[in-house]
Amino acid sequence: MRLLSFTRLTFHLAFALRCTAQAGEQVVLHGSESDSACHNACKALKSSLPQQTYHSLTPDSVPAPDLVSSFFAIQQQEVIPACWLTPTSAQDVSIAINIIREYGCHFAVKSGGHAPSARMSSAEGGVTIDMRLFDSVEILEGGVGGREGARIGTGGRWGEVYKKLELFGKTVVGGRDRRVGVGGLMLGGGISFISRRNGWAIDNILNYEVILANGTIAQISQSTAPDLYWAFRGGGNNFGIVTNFDLATYPLTQAWGGYNFFLLSDMSSRLSTLNLPPPAPFTLTTKLLSLLGNLINDIACKLGYCTTISDWLNAYLSTLEKEQYDLDAQLIGALAYVPKLDIWTALANNIHTKPTINPPVFSAFRKLPHVYSSNRLANFSTFHKELNDWNEGGFRQIWGALTIKPSFPLMQELLSIFLEESNSIKHIKDIIPSTVFQAITTDEISHMSSNGGNCLGLLPSDAPLIISSFTIGYSGTPGGREDEAVSAVGRRVRERWEKMAKEMGLWHPYVYINYADVEQDVFAGYGEENRERLRQIQRKWDPEGVFGERLQPGGFKV
Ligand SMILES: Cc1cc2nc3c(=O)[nH]c(=O)nc-3n(C[C@H](O)[C@H](O)[C@H](O)COP(=O)(O)OP(=O)(O)OC[C@H]3O[C@@H](n4cnc5c(N)ncnc54)[C@H](O)[C@@H]3O)c2cc1C
Structure with missing residues (x-):
């Protein structure tokens, strides 16, 4: 358990005070034009969508205890909106967009909140629209466009999505970490465990339910609006607010794999060849832990438990060689610093999406001495949870x-x-x-x-x-x-x-x-051609720039 630092406590107090003042409706935010536009937009939202709008995050009014803490990065948690909106239907989102546009208040859309930088899915002094209540998963009987499919709400987390689909023996191309949100991952790309065989998530979306800049609720697919459908497949938050994704489904299988950790025998010699600045101001405790960590590493290496960065890198690259290549393989290779012990370790998260024990594609990794391996046959949900365990937020x-x-x-x-x-x-x-x-x-x-x-x-x-x-x-x-x-x-x-x-x-x-x-x-x-096409599509569907820099400044802009 981490203790809230004094600074964070001060920050939360300031946050609570400011929000409480807003709840009393007596304060005009900062007095700037944008602040008063947002103050008025929030009042209008409160009047039209009273159950879904929150000026205040005082304990009594918090719609969910983790509204702020559900952002993965602290920089996003620190952003203080004028108000929060947690819509429950496409109609709510449509009403909200019309109000936001009318008042000219800036806003941000959040699904799982895993974007790392401040204001990517949070609006400082504006309206943060948290899509968390769009978390349904529904099998589409009869499929979509001749393919089996499921309708997935944008506000779900992948762990919950997979759990619900598992009941039907199905899976989809989605995130590998159970806490990541559906929306952001689906709008940017979406690399999944089954992507080599089935493509990225954006190439498995058959239809988007979207709120457009003029408040229209639209179904966007290759047959209804081919230009916008193309733009949504990788264009981020620039074209509308998605409420639901219709995704192709695949039969669920068991998989094999897990995390493998490697200690490195050549790290200190490698570091000594680099142009390193003078040592940082370590405390006595960190210095002692560093000595201990390096001692453990040295002993492990003497006992034959270490590998080298070169061997690890060669093992990684071998998985792409023609003879080894496997359509059902997925591999994340990483080099990570362990601060408590002041050592670097290499890891391989290798997954084979068929129940094949020790598949040849990863044989080079198996030959490397390792200090930990969780390779086993398991359900996908086990692997999604494991990935999350190694990627703590906050x-x-x-x-x-x-x-x-x-x-x-x-x-x-x-x-x-x-x-x-x-x-x-x-x-x-x-x-x-x-x-x-x-x-x-x-x-x-x-x-x-x-x-x-x-x-x-x-x-x-x-x-x-x-x-x-x-x-x-x-x-x-x-x-x-x-x-x-x-x-x-x-x-x-x-x-x-x-x-x-x-x-x-x-x-x-x-x-x-x-x-x-x-x-x-x-x-x-x-590419310049694609970017220009994206800009044209944005001008056509959003001539007032609701989803562009003007009203939705956070995130990546075309
Ligand atoms: C621990 C961790 C594991 C990850 N694992 C993977 C992985 O396996 N594969 C992979 O491809 N990526 C992965 N990512 C990256 C991940 O895809 C992005 O961080 C993604 O943006 C997260 O989506 P979100 O909904 O949680 O984020 P959010 O912060 O809610 O949204 C991200 C962006 O999308 C926009 N957005 C969100 N919802 C909507 C909507 N409904 N309509 C319009 N705009 C919207 C937001 O405005 C924001 O700009 C991982 C990230 C982390 C931190």
């Missing part, structure tokens, strides 16, 4: 993403850059830097042209590609030294990674929106 976050051609020398360089930059922030409380490799295969991309195609701009001839991403979790005060230091590291890693990949001729412009930092221009990576 920290500040800085992320970044890059796409490259698979290359041992380049991936070595990217790891070195990440190690070098992370070293300067190792002393920050609760720091967990980790860097992740995930492949995009020809099979995945081949689904991207189905049913009119998606807007990501990826071609089968580009594959195989690797998404190289990083996340840095940490604790600190809002806008404090920690934010400054970690943001600077994140920026440098992104810049140096891109420069290195370009210099080696292995850079690809695509940036996965769901792993990107808010500073990254993800739509540039979709």
